[in-house]
Structures are given as structure tokens and as C-alpha cells.
Amino acid sequence: MVNAKVLLTTTFIASTVFAQGSAPAPLAPPSAGAPADVSVKQRPTLTPEEMVNQSRDYAKSMNEVLKRIQVLQDQAKRDKDIIRLNCVTDKVVQVRVNISIAEQSIASLQEAVTRNDEGERVHEFTRLTIVNQKVQVLGAEAENCIGEDLSFVGATKVDVEIDPNIPQYDPTQPPAPGIDIERPGEASPLTG
């Protein structure tokens, strides 16, 4: 039990440190008369191996998003919810396109690492990061696709009020069969 707590704590701290990346070099105090460097540092500080590993994580994450959206698509098909299905299908198409772009970027990234081309490597990693973010957004949008539950007003319902004075039977039908039988008249002494 104690070991597990130690492991969790260590993992948490390590993750935090990793997420922060390497500590930037401390800025030199501005000297009088020297211009201040106000440019934004956009270059990643990941090593080539870390970039490749991160790109794999991105690819895995994007495929999970695609699987999740496909589940939503099947669910919409089963529910015959055409409105939601259209919305989710649109997200699926966009996610597939982005995954295709990501796959190209991963391949280019690996080639750049092999060639030790830092500019190409950073470019492809940056593109991959942006594509991954787009896929994550599309996944969130797919989850929020609204179906008939909220927008469909339901099947047409007609309420008919019939005046209670109107007879329930159908008065247009021919009279029911039935021949009146009456006491015969007095015909002759025989009938007495």
C-alpha cells in the first residue's frame, strides 16, 4: 500500500516535470542600453526521439477519436436519427482527412529525424501537433452532435374531439334485420 502511494506520487511529479519540459535558461538581466529580446520561443525543446514518440502518441490518440466517432455514427444509425447521423458523419470525414495528413507528417518526421534535418523535423512535428488538436476538437464536436431528441418535434399527433351528442353508431347503415311479428287479427270462428 505504501509502495503504491510512493509510485503514484513519483509518477505525478515526474509527469508534471515532463509536461513543463526543460527549464528555460534564465534570462540575462537587461543591461543598460542593450535591446530586450521580446521574441517568442517557438522552437520545441524535445529531442528527436521524444518527437517521434510523441507523434506516435498523437497518432494513437487520433485513432481513438476516430473509433469513438464511428461508435457514435453506428448509434445514430441504429436510432435512425438522421439529423445526428449527418452531423457525426461529417466529423468522421474530417477526422479521416486529418489522420491522413497526420500519417504523412509522421512519415516525413521520421525521414527528417533520419536525415537529421532539424528544420523539417520541427515543421512536421508542429503540423502534427496542429492536426492532432483539430482531431481532438472534431471529436468533441461529434460528442455534442444534437439529434432528434432536442430538435425533432415528434410524430404528428392529431386530437379529435367528437361532440358527445353525435351517436356512436353509424346511422348510415341499413336497418338491422328483423321482421315484426304481431298477434294475427281475428280471421274467422276457426281462430276463436
Added chain:
Amino acid sequence: MNRLRLSLSIAIAVTGFARAALAQEVTIGYQGLPYKATGESNTGIQVSEGVLLHVGAGAEAGYDTNVFYAESGTETASPLIRTSVFGDLSNATRTGSVGKVQFDLRAGLTYRRYQSDDVNVQRFSNAWMPTAGVALSTGGGQFGFGLADTFARLEDPPYAETGPVPITRYNNQASIEGRWAPGGGRLTATLRYTNMIDIFSEESGYNYANADSNYLMLDTAWKWLPKTAVFLTAQQGYIFYLNDALATANGKASSFPLVVSTGLRGLLTEKTSGTLALGYTNGFYSGGFSTSGFWGSTYADVSFTLRPTMLSRVVAGYRHDFTNAVIASFSYNETVYASYVQQIAGRLALDISGRYSHRNYQGQFVDMAQADRSDDFIQAGATLDYFIRNWIYFGVGYSILNNSSNVVAVDYLKQQMFVRLGLTY
């Protein structure tokens, strides 16, 4: 409801010969014991899923002013009691809704007893009158099918108090029909075959009139409003007598009555419905005589039903037609009738109805001394029932039958008054 109208024939037996169905949904004359509470539907025994049983029993005690339908001054009066039991099995639910297939089985038994010291009355004091009926209807969309059968045994004292036996009559009416309603029901066609076998007991003196009546009807209608239609109906009948020799000896001849009519039926306003029918009719009697002349070949039926409130109904109508007669070949009939039904709070039920019929007998007469006989017949009934609960009721009733004729010795005035009590569930 219209398809499963079994109550008519059965009720006739319960009340003697004192009811007639004229308009589409009304019976005229004394109303028999109710089989269901007024305005209540929450009764019936759920025998199984989809099968409901109604049962009931009732008794009427009253007074008959003219047991033998005798002329004024010669009447014989008597107290009487009438009891009846019935059972009704159907797939209707307590709320009235049923499936696509509807069935109704009904049976009842009425016992009538005259409580009199008069020897002549005592000879006819007891009468047992069973009834039974079955109806099946299915469909309701484009195609439909229905069949029904009702049986009744009727028994009534003879005209002469010295008569040997009562007038006992066995009547069975069966019908089968197919319905077709293409175009979402705007057009409807009904093809129906109806058979009636009418048999009098041999000693009654009327057994020469034992007859088998057959009718084939084709009704087509176009609903130009949801509950209003223009219709064209053609009905061809074939009536023949079961005892040929006896029938011939009494001037009875088979016939092929035809009625072709057209008109309008259904709702006129939200609260008013009606039937307007006009057409051609002919008896086509095989004995060399038949209905004739413009008016004699005219069939007319006009009726209006008004429902002023949910709990009341007024019906009025007029009919001109001819009917096959027992004492002659046929009679031209001019009939006017009216009915008023009022329910109060689902507990009280009032029913008042009556009709006047002028009957002009034609053709061959059983008793030729009655040639050119013409009767004015009045029939009316009133009942008032109060349902203490939806399964028990008590009430009062009144019935009057009056016949006035241009032939001697056939006039009569018969009145019956009742108090009644019954259970129905």
C-alpha cells in the same frame, strides 16, 4: 350495436305481441324488463378475459282488462303476473368496447300467469315463452361479415274465451350478411339474406299461415358526410306456405315481394338524424292479385330522431308500405309513430311510445265475410323504472292496444297495468 340487435325478437316474446320496431333504433309499445341499468355500464360478470355475462330476473304484477281481446262489453279481465330470467354472454367489456369479432349469445324464459277465478281464463292461465338468440359480427374495415339468429315462442289467449287452445307461435329469424366498404368507407355495400320461419300451433286455427319467408337485400350507400348517406336499396323476397293444401284452401298464395327504394339516412344535424326513403314496391302474388295502383306501388318511410340532451331522445315517423297478412293476402299500411325516452341522473328511465296504423286488407280473405276489411290499430306503452342500484330496479308500466274495424266483432280495447321489480347484473 346495430349489428347485434338481438333484443327485438326476444323482447317481443317477453311483452306478448305488443312491440314493433319501426325506426332504426326504436321499438314502439310496452318495453319489457330492462336487461341493463340505465346509463350504467359497470355491470356484468367477467367470465374470462374478453367474455362478459349479464344475468337478470324480474317480475311484473298487474292487471289485464281484456284477456281475450273481446269487444266492448264482453271483456274478461284478470290479474296477471309475469316473471322472466335471462342470460347474455358476449365479448363486450364493461366499457362497451369489443374486438374486431363480436359475438352475443342470449337466452331467456318468460312465465306468464293469469290469476283469475274465471274458468275460461284459467284454461289459458299459464304460458311459457322461451327465447334465444345468437349474433356474430366481424370486420369493420373494408370487409365485414355478420350473422344472427333469434328464436321465440309466443303464446297468447285466443280471441274467443271458449277457444280450444291459445295462439301459440314459433318464430325463427336468421340472417347472414356481407359488407363491403371501399374507398375508406365512403361507399358501402351490404348484401343480406334473411330467413323467417313462422309456425302456428296446429290447433290455433292459424296453422294455414305457417310460412317460410326469404329476403335477399342489396343496399348501397354513399356517405357524402361522415354520418350521412344517400342510399339505394333493393330487396327481393320469396314467401311460401309450408302447408300447401291448407294454405290454398284459405286463399293463401306465395309471393315475391319487391321493394326498391332510395333516399337519405343518417345525421341531419348534430342532434337530429333521420331516414327519408321513397321507392317502388310490388307483392307479386301468385294468386292473380297483387299490390296495384300508384299509391299501392309506392313505398315511403320518413323518420326523425332528435336528441335534445344526452339523456333524452324523441322519435317520430311515418311509413307507407304493405305487409303480408295472416287473415288476408296482404294489407296496405299507413303508420305514424312516436317515441320519447328520458333518463334522469342515470337512475330513472322513462319510455313513452305509441303508433297508429291504418290497415287496409286486400286480396283473398280467409273469411270472405271480412272482404274490404279495414282496421285502425293503436298501440301505446309507457314504463318508468327507478334503479335503486345499478343492479336492482323497480317501476311501473302501462300498455294499451286498441283495434277499430269496419268489420263487426273484431274491435277491442286491451289495457295492462304493471308494477315491476327486477335484478340485473
